[in-house]
Amino acid sequence: MATVVDIADLAIGFDNGPPVLASFTASLEARSFTAIVGPSGVGKSTLLRVIAGLLAPRQGTVSTPFEADPTRRPFALVFQEARLLPWRPILGNVLFGLEHLPLSASERRRRALEALELVGLADYAHRWPYQLSGGQRQRVNLARALAVQPALLLLDEPFSALDAITRHTLQGELLRLWQATHTTILFVTHDLDEAVYLADRVIVLGSNGQPGARIIRDFLVPLERPRDRSSVGFSDHVGQVRSALSEIMTNGAGI
């Protein structure tokens, strides 16, 4: 499998403070689904922002070996909150991500409508954000990112603010979209069940007593899909991740 993103020895910190993230190295393969879990404050969201190019790292590199396609963005972020622009209808919100790509107006519109179709909101293109439910807004958040056809889709706890039923529905939807669009996904969550349900690979971040977080464990989740949350194999994997996390928490150095 081809590598989509190479993250090498990334360190992140703010101003002259201690590092938030001491070291992070990972290669993400094309069409893979990787989840990052860890205690809050460990720098998971910050890591996504550095990969997306919104923050500069203290050291290390994020490289994308693939041929750059100017009509796509290398990375797209799905935020924890929907962050829709209330003064734009839904279609306008999805178009927002496409406005600096070299595409004709009709091509932008086609891609935005296609993305809305993918998340099941084609009929809502001309509605306003306030007319949508929380789950629907998160779908728009996702459609906005899918429309730029990113090489790597970054998701920052996108379902954490939703009720359990909507969360499970959207987890299923995300898997369907992942398979339909052949995109590569890096998904940050603090929900272990969610990580094991969605991902092929789970990376556990923690601080291990030294300043700054690093990779504590890096699991593969070779469970067949569709996954059954009530199966023994599923619980085993969740248990493995949980014990890796409780190890670092009992070291008194979780954060």
Add this chain to the structure above:
Amino acid sequence: MSNRRWLAPLGLLVFLLGWEAVPRLGLVSSLLLPPPSSLPAAFWREISGGWWLTATLDSLGHYSVGLVLGTGIGVALGVAAALWSDLDSFLSWIVRLLRPVPGLAWVPFAIVWFGISEAAATFIIVIGVLWINFYASYGAAKAVDKDLIELAESFGHKGVWRQLLPIVLPASASGILSGVRTGLGQAWMAVVAAELFGIPGLGQRMMQASSLLATDVVVVYMITIAVLYGLTDILFVWLRDRLLSWQR
């Protein structure tokens, strides 16, 4: 609720009756307080003489030019200072120095610089609405949600110029427009004040009438100003609600 609806017109009626009664009962001379019943005749004299229309059009002319200029400069400077911290620092002491000076304190300079002219009236109005718009826009543009700025950057809208139209202006529109609305009222005060010094318009006509002790005519113009302000405010609120319809 349905009973309260009658309280507002009732209040106005009681006010007018009291006003009418005071000169009628001889408590005050009708020269000092013209009764409301004398106003329609005075109004008709001003209309048929052509003074009312001329004065109103003159004032509306000063008002609109001064308002547009003062609002435009105030909003542009306020938003710019909020977005560029260098400009913010550069302006901060200038603003502190000039802002407390009341608009009317500029009248002597307006007359020295521009003479008794339209330009002088415009200048007074510009000063009168500038700071309100500056502060409202500055505050609104400073308060734009940083999450939306981050969203813009993550989708390639990098730099202030690329964020100005899609994010900063719509996000601060509500705050900017509340400054503009306050300015609408301030500008009417400034217009009348400037004209009291002899620039043609409603204010000048009021001065002429009061020097002839035609107090009923003065009241006609006071009411004219109140109605014009009320109409501009209603029109503005109507426009604003259409512009901000996305706010529900």
